[in-house]
Amino acid sequence: MADKGIIKISACVIVCNEEENLPCWLESMSSLADEMVVVDTGSLDATIEIATAAGARVEKFPWIDDFAAAKNYALEKCQGQWILMLDADEYIRLQDCAGVRAAIQRYDKDKNVIGFVSPLINVDKGRNNAYISTIHQIRVFRNLPQLRYVGAIHEILRYSGQGQKNMPLVDDYAIYHTGYSRHLMPEKYKRNLQMLEVSVKKYGKRLIDDFYFADCYYGLQQYEQAIQHAKAYLDAAERVRGEENRPYGVLLQSMIFLDYPLPEILDWVKRALREFPYGSEFKIMEGYAREYAGDETGAIRCYEEAEQLYARGKEQGRGTLQSDEAGSAMPEMRERLKKLQQRLGVKQEIKREDNDWLVSRQIMDKILAAIQKAKNGQKVLLCENIPAFREAVGKKFPGISLTIWTEDKQENFLRGKLEKSNQTYDYIYAGCLLEKTDAPEVFLTGIRKMLADSGKAWFLLGDIHNVANWFSCSGYEQLLVEEDFHDHYCFITASRLDETGVFLRSRYTESVRWELVRLLRRIENGIDSRENINRLWALCAREGIDFEYLQTFMQHSLIYYERVLQLLAVSLEEAQ
Known part of the structure; x- marks a missing residue:
């Protein structure tokens, strides 16, 4: 086993008839851990002999159809400061073992960090370890009495202590899992289904x-x-x-x-x-x-x-x-x-025909319906110099003031040469311009500058998955993905101000709101979520932001509001 150092690591596992998988686990853990604890739940093969020969301490626990109970028993037998709780069909490659020690040493003095989330790579052992998928799991954590598993199957590691603790995502190492190999799955699904039914009866x-x-x-x-x-x-x-x-x-x-x-x-x-x-x-x-x-x-x-x-x-x-x-x-x-x-007979190069970027009839009808309440004298800016669109707007709303941007005008705008006049518009259709700029913040600032307080702006985007990133640096209070009208497009509606926006602006300074939206967008996009959630709570405490305001702000500012709300609820639950 590994030489003892300042930080003692215990590796533990629960087993039953694992003579095929256990040697790989033992080889992996012996290079990492200061002690190995193997809890046997009733093996009839050579599992116990293999574990003993490798220097592991074998403990016995009668199987009671409860994975959490068996794993918690294993934890009680560990003496190290940190735990490696890998299943018998999981292992860490020898070249990655140093990464485990490095992660533990990096966070050991930070008592708010009680474990790590790390990549778990599923491979098919029966097909020469062919790649299946990657998920993320907790397998390395502190040896704390407040950290225990719950659930008879698909058990979850839960912290019951005081204060909010963190388990950051680390990529110093990866864990490999062979338990989803194709030839093993039919029996495993049957077993899991039976245990789930038992768990529901036992625990709800x-x-x-x-x-x-x-x-x-x-x-x-x-x-x-x-x-x-x-x-x-x-x-x-x-x-x-x-x-x-x-x-x-x-x-x-x-x-x-x-x-x-x-x-x-x-x-x-x-x-x-x-x-x-x-x-x-x-x-x-x-x-x-x-x-x-x-x-x-x-x-x-x-x-x-x-x-x-x-x-x-x-x-x-x-x-x-x-x-x-x-x-x-x-x-x-x-x-x-x-x-x-x-x-x-389709060419393999990924290609879009020029007319893919033209405004479809459905988009045009959408815009026309949206501005049908336009009053005489109101101003409309169209960033698409398409005759059919221009003629339709002109005929349907003869009393409005219509401005059409030519290609030259659009290019100047995208290069940051914003309108020097104080001209504002009640409706702006920006089309695909956001996709053409390398400076989205400048672009959005310019659109906001030209949009009247009660105005509406629309954007036509080719890839919905980039919307959150593009708008993370904007100042819009409202962002709504309405629907995609074409397989290539999604349609964004943005409002500069509404009644809720006025309320949100009235409570805190612009710098506080910008910091708030910056943190929320980072959480929304999965960027250092735990760290930014902690910063969010600190900001709320410092500025006196109550949860009702925060919830309204989130609804008005985020695409994936429910997802962020769920993350915050989990954070509050863990802090209790």
Whole structure:
């Protein structure tokens, strides 16, 4: 085992007939831990002999259909200051072991940090460790009596002590898990389903149990039951940390297998992408659904967009979504895409025709309907020099003052040459200009400057997943994603001021509001969430911001308001 240092680490595991997996666990943990504790729950194979020979201390605990009880017993037998609680089918690669020690040493003196969230990579042992997916889990934490597991199955590590504690996301190491290997899953789904039913009878049903039921039924190919439980889970506020997107995947795949109507599947895809904008796997599933429905052109577009989403997610981070369910699906998707392109004679280069960026008839009708209440003398700015649009506005509203920006005018604006006059407009249609600028803050400042207090502005965007990032540096109080009218577009409505906006502005200074929206947007996008939640509570305490104001501000400023509200509620619950 590892040489003893200032910080003592205990590795513990619960086992039953794990003679196949345990040697790998023991090899991994012996290079890291100062002691290894193996709690056996009734093995009939050579598990105990293997553990003893490797220098582990073997304890026995009678199996009572309760994973949390067995794991908590193991924790009580540990003497180290930090715990490594990996399952028997999990391991840390030898080259990553130094990263575990490094993370512990970095945070050991910070008593507010009581554990780490780290990547857990699922691989298929039966297929030469082929990649399946990446989620995030807690496997390394302090040895505290207030940290114990709850739940007979899919147990959760819960802190019952005083004060708010943190478990930051670290990437110093990754944990590899072979338990989802394809040949193991049928029996595991049956076992898990039985234990879930026992757990519900014993402890009562938790909100997250619907997700676990859905996962089991999906694995057992009982798709209607999977759909029922997945919808129940997704309609609730609670989310399973580390694999938040999987319930949508279970639902969509089940609907596809049962030949649900395409519009219903597409509605759930849109909902999934609103909650997890970098979820490229949802675009892949939409492609499958379109392909099965005969829309091969639409399937090609979805597969191309999934490729872009996946690349951007890897480059920029996946926002609130930490797990990766798309990686293992990409090879098959690319093969499907290649075959469709060959069959339809479509070029492989990702390309948009020039007219994709023109305002569609639906968008034009939307704008016309929105400004139909315009009074004589009100001013409208159109940043699209399209004759059909210009003529329609002019004929329908002859009394308004209409300004059309030519391409030259648009280019000057995008380069930061803002209007020097004090001209303001009651309605501004900015079209696709936001997608063309490298300085979104300058662009949005300019639009806000030209928008009347009671005015409306509209933006047409090609990629909904970037909306939150683009608007994180704006000063708009209201941001509403209404709907996407074209597969490439989404439509944003922004208001400069309304009654709620006046109320929000009246309470605190602009600098306080900007700091508030900055923290909320960072939390919304999954950027150092715990740290920024702590800063948010500190700001509220310092400035006297009450929760009612905060909630109203969030509703008026965020796209994913419910998601942020849930994170704040969890933070308050942990602090109690």
